[in-house]
Amino acid sequence: GENVEQHPSTLSVQEGDSAVIKCTYSDSASNYFPWYKQELGKRPQLIIDIRSNVGEKKDQRIAVTLNKTAKHFSLHITETQPEDSAVYFCAASTRSSASKIIFGSGTRLSIRP
Amino acid sequence: NAGVTQTPKFQVLKTGQSMTLQCAQDMNHEYMSWYRQDPGMGLRLIHYSVGAGITDQGEVPNGYNVSRSTTEDFPLRLLSAAPSQTSVYFCASSYFGGDRVIKQYFGPGTRLTVT
Secondary structure (H helix, E strand, O other): OOOEEEEOOEEEEEOOOOEEEEEEEOOOOOOEEEEEEEOOOOOOEEEEEEEOOOOEEEEOOEEEEEEOOOOEEEEEEOOOOHHHOEEEEEEEEOHHHOOOOEEOOOEEEEEEO | OOOEEEEOOEEEEOOOOOEEEEEEEOOOOOEEEEEEEOOOOOEEEEEEEEEOOEEEEOOOOOOEEEOOOOOOEOOEEEOOOOHHHOEEEEEEEEEEOOOOOEEEEEOOOEEEEEO
16 A cells, blocks of 8 residues: 655744755555645644646745655745644555545654744 | 534554444545554555445554445444554545546544553
8 A cells, every 4th residue: 555754744944044854655546635724723734735747836935846766755845934833644546446535654743043 | 515524533453353444435436445543654555445335444444343234324333442543544435536537535534542
């Protein structure tokens, strides 16, 4: 089955700097890669996603890149702000299993003032 | 729309007790899933369903049962609670968006403690 590995487990960056979180996946059939943000005590919320036929996607300060050959994908947050502090999860799935979404172990991002 | 709802929000069980965590969605989503989240860890898939009457095992199914008799409801049953099942349980529902991309929505979670 699918296995998703995520690095780093914790990340601290100065406010205004960029943050990068990296994930790798094992199942070459995976073709959908969402990213979730979870604030303390809250439910995970989808922030951005990318399909396998797209190499990069941007949404304001957030971007995701995908390298299907190497089976890795990354989340980039630019101009970080205090409200970006949270735990971020990457995940992977196939279109044929829309409810079987496998998550990475998470990255706790802290933004230093 | 209420979205994805879960009851109860908190529960304390003794070892060996059984109980059912309820999950319901009013968005007519085909797909539903149960995850557990242990402190400082990611979400691990317990069971999932691709439609009414169809369920399958995820990464950590042992000790849990599910059924999906309707599109709206997807209860998770703990057969004989163990301290290792102390966790936060999230239910989620998902569907294919207009661009054929999966959109998944989580419920608020149930915090379960087994003593």
